[in-house]
Every structure is written in structure tokens, then in C-alpha cells.
Amino acid sequence: IGFNFQEGHDHTTIPFERYRDLIVITTVLNDTMKVNLILDTGTRSILLCGKKFKKLTNMIKGRKMKVTGWGSSESVDADLSYPNSRSVGDIKGVAIGVAVITNRRLLDQRPQIDGIIGYELFVRFAVEINYKTKTIHLYDRLTPARTIGFDAVPLEINMARPQVKSTIHLSGKKTVT
Secondary structure, eight states: OEEEEOTTOSEEEEEOEEETTEEEEEEEETTTEEEEEEEETTOOSEEEESGGGGGOTTEEEEEEEEEEETTEEEEEEEEEEEEEEEEETTEEEEEEEEEEESSOGGGTTOTTOOEEEEHHHHTTSEEEEETTTTEEEEESSOOGGGGTTOOOOOOEEETTEEEOOOOEEOGGGOEEO
């Protein structure tokens, strides 16, 4: 259950596109449907937006969940689809729950984007994002050889969102933590 590498693999490379400042990856839902998803570290569950997803055969009748995000306190009702499979690169997700919102209000200005994915990948794999090559590298674990040239940064997870403590130096010698 969850996301795992396909047999014989311990890493994969996934190409991505940038839409404004968002990372968009293509995944395959239930071995048949390609979907474009925003990669967002703070998204707990996979979220799909649009009427075409209402046709998923594994919708759980009467099971609703509240979805909020992108700085809004307003929630939207979503249906639950379970179980689903999801493929991305050499990774396969099985028994995956998906929240489905039939309207596209959350993504109405982004017609080529079908939803959001994030936390489930970031919590399971070591993630390297290379903006120059527009690739994401997912590793089962990082060996010391793979960490050469990188700096470790202390990270906290707060409500499924990664947070880095830092100090910003503003003009006039003012600092903000």
C-alpha cells in the first residue's frame, strides 16, 4: 500500500514542466488516464479537479471530505475515490485514496492542470529537484555518495508542511526570523 519503487529500482527521474512558478508532473491514474498534477509539498492527499473524474468507478458513495488550500480558509466538498493506482516514473502507488472535486474552481485559470500531488511523495522518498534540467529525482534513500555537493538544512514538518527556519536581512539592519 502506498508509493514504492517497481522491482529492481531504487531511484527514478521524472521530467517536469513549469507553469508560472509551479512544478507540474504527469502521472498515470489507474493504468489508463494521464493527468497533470502540481507538485506541492503541503498537499496531504492527491486532489483531482473536473467532471471527468466523477466517472471513476471506485467513488465511495456518500463519503465527503473538506478540502482547503492555497491560503484560503474557505473549504470545498470533495468526493473520495478508493482504491486507485498511480504511476510516475519507476514508482507505482497502490491502494491510493484520491479526493475529487467535480468543479474546476480551484484550477479554473490552469486548464491543462488536473490536480495536485505532494506530501505522499515527499514523505516516502528523498527528493532532488533540478530546475536547470527540469527533472525531479526520487531516491529510496540517499547514500553518502549522492549527497556530495549538497548542504543539509534542518527541516521541521508542521501539519504535513515542510518548514525551514531562516533569517531574512531587510534594509535598515532589520531582520525577520
